[in-house]
Amino acid sequence: MKIGIGNDHAAVDMKFEIADYLKELGYEVVNYGTDKKESCNYPEYGEAVARAVASKEVDLGILICGTGVGISLAANKVKGIRAAVCSEPATARLSRQHNNTNILAFGARIVGMELAKDIVKAWLDAEFEGGRHQTRVDMIMEIEDK
Numbered sequence: 001m002k003i004g005i006g007n008d009h010a011a012v013d014m015k016f017e018i019a020d021y022l023k024e025l026g027y028e029v030v031n032y033g034t035d036k037k038e039s040c041n042y043p044e045y046g047e048a049v050a051r052a053v054a055s056k057e058v059d060l061g062i063l064i065c066g067t068g069v070g071i072s073l074a075a076n077k078v079k080g081i082r083a084a085v086c087s088e089p090a091t092a093r094l095s096r097q098h099n100n101t102n103i104l105a106f107g108a109r110i111v112g113m114e115l116a117k118d119i120v121k122a123w124l125d126a127e128f129e130g131g132r133h134q135t136r137v138d139m140i141m142e143i144e145d146k
């Protein structure tokens with residue numbers, strides 16, 4: 001499975017550590033940047049990963065900025081994307097089981113490295129449960145066409 005990863009200047013170190021962790025877990029990782037610590041604009045990287053997920057260039061995406069908020073807001077503007085900011089593993093797991101999130105976001109200034117890895121693992125190990133949740137996810141996605 002291919003995971004696209006993107007971040008702003010606040011999350012360069014965390015991005016590389018999470019990318020290594022993903023590789024250890026057996027995932028293929030595609031890095032959409034930034035790899036630089038100079039101040040940059042998170043929407044660029046949120047959009048790049050979101051477009052890669054939406055076009056199926058990668059299977060899922062992980063986005064990291066200072067809080068996870070700005071980069072997830074940008075990603076959610078791309079049609080077909082369901083990105084959620086998760087600061088602990090239970091929300092990450094449920095965001096896949098119930099909301100079928102295709103992008104996980106979190107903040108390098110909010111969660112520590114070990115917690116970030118637990119969040120990533122919980123998200124990747126979870127599966128969408130379908131059923132009544134499918135109806136609700138369909139309703140969310142229909143909003144894009146209104």
Ligand code: RB5
Pocket residue numbers: 008010042065066067068069070071
């Ligand atoms: C950058 O300073 C910061 O605003 C960004 O990383 C993120 O937290 C925005 O939501």
